[in-house]
Amino acid sequence: MASEKKQSNPMREIKVQKLVLNISVARYTVRSFGIRRNEKIACYVTVRGEKAMQLLESGLKVKEYELLRRNFSETGCFGFGIQEHIDLGIKYDPSTGIYGMDFYIVLERAGYRVARRRRCKSCVGIQHRVTKEDAMKWFQVKYEGVILNKAQANTS
Secondary structure (H helix, E strand, O other): OHHHHHHHOHHHOEEEEEEEEEEOOOOOOEHHHOEOOOOOOOEEEEEOOHHHHHHHHHHHHHOOOEEEHHHEOOOOOEEEEEOOHHHHOOOOOOOOOOOOEEEEEEEEEOOOHHHHOOOOOOOOOOOOOOOHHHHHHHHHHHHOOEEEOHHHHHHO
16 A cells, blocks of 8 residues: 555656766877877767657667666666667768767656755655666666666677
């Protein structure tokens, strides 16, 4: 009875707070910028709202809705990478070439603002935080995704 009440509470519904896209390897040496080939440089963008959901959907479509268990963190976030940006449906541009990108998704529940607000800042209770198991269950229910162990991924 208590667990049913917990599940039906609208404050317990998990939602996507933000999606962070990261592109992070130099292709060529640019002497004037001091960048060498294969040096770790990064460009990232944070996307929120409906656009984040569309990008997440297209990224998961590339991965065929299969993620590894290790892609999920203890704080309820998860991430994955794709090898080629043209898999997302973006047109190929010869001047930029083909690049991969990482998707990182931050999940939250309603009420997380109390930890981020400026006035009367407070803590989110341990029972209300998103855990690794909550994030995996949300992924499986929302996207009908498959979570693989590392051994299963190697055989596929």
